[in-house]
Structure formats: C-alpha cells, structure tokens
Amino acid sequence: MQVDPRGQRSAAAITTVVLIVVLVTGSWVLLAAQAVVFAIASLLGLRYAPYGLVYQALIRPRLGPPRELEHEGPPRFAQGVGLGFALVGTVGYALELTWLGIGATAFALGAAFLNAVFGFCLGCEMYLLIRRITTKIRSDREVPA
Template sequence: MSDRTAGAPVRLDPRGPRFAALLTTLVLLLVLATGSGVLLACQAVVFALGAVLGLRSSPYGWLFRRLVRPRLGPPQDLEDERPPRFAQAVGLGFAVIGAAGYLSGATWLGIAASAAALAAAFLNAAFGYCLGCEVYLLAIRGRARLSQG
C-alpha cells in the first residue's frame, strides 16, 4: 500500500519490502543451489521493475498487495519508498553481475554476487534491516555534508 501527496515522495507499507525480501531470499537460495543464471536474470528483472518503476510495479509488490496486505491490519505508519527503491537498484547490480558470471562460465562470480545479494535480502527478511536502505541514507547524509562545506 502506498500513499502519494502532491510533491511528496511515495510512501508505502514497510511490510511490503520485507515480504519481497523473503521471496528474494528464497529465489537466491534456489539460484545458489542450482547455479541457474537464467533464474538470477529473472530476479534481476524483478529488481529492475522495483528500482525503475517503483515497488508497486514489482511482481513481489503486486503479490503483497493482492495476497498478503488484505489479510493484515493497517500499517502502524508508512515509509518513504526511495531507500527501498535504491536497495532494489543495488540488488539489480548484484543480480546482473551474478547472472553474467553464471551465464559466461565464471561460476565463482555468479556465486559471489548471488551470495552477497542473498545476505542483504536475508537481513531484511529475517530482521527488518535493509542494508541498501542504510547505504542510501548514508549517501544522502554525505551529500548534505558536502554541500554544507
């Protein structure tokens, strides 16, 4: 669920990205178990949709809105969509690198990139800690400091 006020960033139910992280964790575990560059490329498409078009445009966002959200109570509050979108972009980078590794025969690269993405997805799914979101916030703070001095 998201909310938009004119000129304000999109706000969303924070449980949606955590649900997406759970599905991503499962997909990445399957990628590591099978070594499937094609499956990782499919996950890259999911990341790309979330990063470029917004989390509501991601298949995992759609599943959350249609199947999970109606069974939950209303969220305590909504959060800014920008940090999770940035996290999707970071995931996209790792998925593209990993898929290229698997598909080109550089299996070690596929494994390393998939494992890194899996670690971040698992942190979010299990503990609600979005590593990409934290990197986004650090970058925003760093940019603000640079513009001040």
C-alpha cells in the same frame, strides 16, 4: 510515495528463496529473472514491483493497516543495488565464471535475508548514509570562508 515496510520484508523473503535456489542450481536464467524483478522495482517504482503486487493482493488484505509507512526512496535504491549484484551474478554464471556468480548472488542473498528476517534493509541504510554524506559535502561548499 509512501510504502508499507511489511511489503518490503515480504518481497525480501521471496527474494531470499529465489536466491537460495539460484545458489543451489547455479541457474543464470533464474537469476536473470530476479534481475528483472529488481529492475522493475528500481526503475519503474515499487508500486509496479512484482513481489509487491503479490503482497498487495494476497497478504496485505489479511493484515491490519501498517503502524507506519516509509518513503519509497531507500527501498527503491536497495532494489537498484540488488539489480547490480543480480546482473553481475547473471554474467558470472552465464560465462561460466561460477565464482563470480556465487559471490554476487551470495551478497544479494545476505542483504535480502537481513531484510526478510530482521527488518534491516542494508540498501536503505546505504541510501541514507550516501544522502547524509552528499548533503554534508554540499553544505560545506556553501559555507562562506
């Protein structure tokens, strides 16, 4: 499936705001809600992602068509990485391990901010790097000696 990268940036902007509020309030409940958003996007697909639905309904109709589309795999992987950090942060805050909650939330915030402001998807780049490495390893194993 192909997705509009502007939708990913919009979702990252919303995520950035949510994660800033989490850092200010220390709310594990809000971080858990963000984890649910990440889970839906990564496990069910970006077409079901709550922030993507907001983009489709409210923002995209006001814009022209995207110049290019991107494959869903990298941003979906990035949502899974966000889910991991959100889960760790939620556990940290819920168990009153505030340092863990702050650290995990800050990492997720950094990645969301990079995407929202600069269009640089850290999780997407991780996905592409992992694919290159695993493809190289597989091709090295298949080469006859």
